[in-house]
Amino acid sequence: MSQTFQSSPFDDLILYFFEIASEKTISSRGVLVAKELRILRSIYISMLNTSTFMNMSKANTAKTSRKVTIEELVSFDDVGLKVVLNYANFISQLNRLGRLLKRNRKLIPDYSRIKFYRNKVVEHWDVYIKTVLGSGSVQKKGGIALPSSFEFMPSLERKKLGVKLTTEFQKNGVDIQLDDKFSVINVCEVDGYSELIYECLEKISPQLNFRKIGFLGKIFSFWGESENKEISKRLIKLLFAFGFPRPINDVETFSNQLVANLSKMKFTN
Numbered sequence: 289m290s291q292t293f294q295s296s297p298f299d300d301l302i303l304y305f306f307e308i309a310s311e312k313t314i315s316s317r318g319v320l321v322a323k324e325l326r327i328l329r330s331i332y333i334s335m336l337n338t339s340t341f342m343n344m345s346k347a348n349t350a351k352t353s354r355k356v357t358i359e360e361l362v363s364f365d366d367v368g369l370k371v372v373l374n375y376a377n378f379i380s381q382l383n384r385l386g387r388l389l390k391r392n393r394k395l396i397p398d399y400s401r402i403k404f405y406r407n408k409v410v411e412h413w414d415v416y417i418k419t420v421l422g423s424g425s426v427q428k429k430g431g432i433a434l435p436s437s438f439e440f441m442p443s444l445e446r447k448k449l450g451v452k453l454t455t456e457f458q459k460n461g462v463d464i465q466l467d468d469k470f471s472v473i474n475v476c477e478v479d480g481y482s483e484l485i486y487e488c489l490e491k492i493s494p495q496l497n498f499r500k501i502g503f504l505g506k507i508f509s510f511w512g513e514s515e516n517k518e519i520s521k522r523l524i525k526l527l528f529a530f531g532f533p534r535p536i537n538d539v540e541t542f543s544n545q546l547v548a549n550l551s552k553m554k555f556t557n
Contacts, residue, residue, distance in 0.1 A: 318555030
């Protein structure tokens with residue numbers, strides 16, 4: 289049975305790899321990157337399909353005044369879980385691609401943030417699952433749905449948590465200003481939150497951001513220890529409770545940036 293072809297930002301680049309492979313001019317690195325891109329595309333399409341289904345489910349629920357059936361409830365809950373899993377898979381695949389290119393001293397956009405999120409969230413599902421009951425999925429109009437993690441608590445308790453988070457950053461030599469707009473429970477959806485937190489984390493551990501440590505810093509980091517070594521466990525725990533920042537908040541925009549980045553690299557002999 290035929291299926292409608294779904295396009296992705298990766299399609300032109302995948303076609304390019306196919307062409308240079310047919311001409312037998314593709315490098316060994318190019319062969320590996322091409323395979324990683326095909327996997328990344330598959331995950332992207334899965335995210336797209338889940339988001340489309342999520343939109344349709346919301347629309348159908350809004351149109352009816354009857355009680356929701358158990359089948360509909362379970363189905364919608366499954367969609368929310370798929371949003372979380374798809375995002376985790378997308379991050380993990382980007383981490384693999386970034387690691388592959390890093391061997392050749394090439395970097396994908398925000399690779400260190402992606403690796404950090406993968407190591408602290410994706411690889412510690414037992415910690416993440418404690419907050420997933422207080423989580424949901426958020427979807428901007430027409431966009432790909434993203435996981436939204438937060439811990440349910442009264443507003444007063446949340447303010448106290450914000451003070452604890454600010455204090456912990458200060459103990460690490462970083463002053464952070466958590467404005468009132470960041471006091472909401474689903475703080476990960478507030479514009480500027482993720483960037484603020486990552487910028488503060490990067491002040492604690494500069495190697496978290498290859499964009500700011502300079503060329504020599506990049507070179508030494510290839511043989512150095514993990515860039516996450518200076519981020520305390522307590523700070524990570526507080527971020528889980530307050531709202532762990534996503535490294536990618538617009539999947540389509542990031543994917544286009546990644547393609548533009550890869551298009552500048554050489555993958556032929």
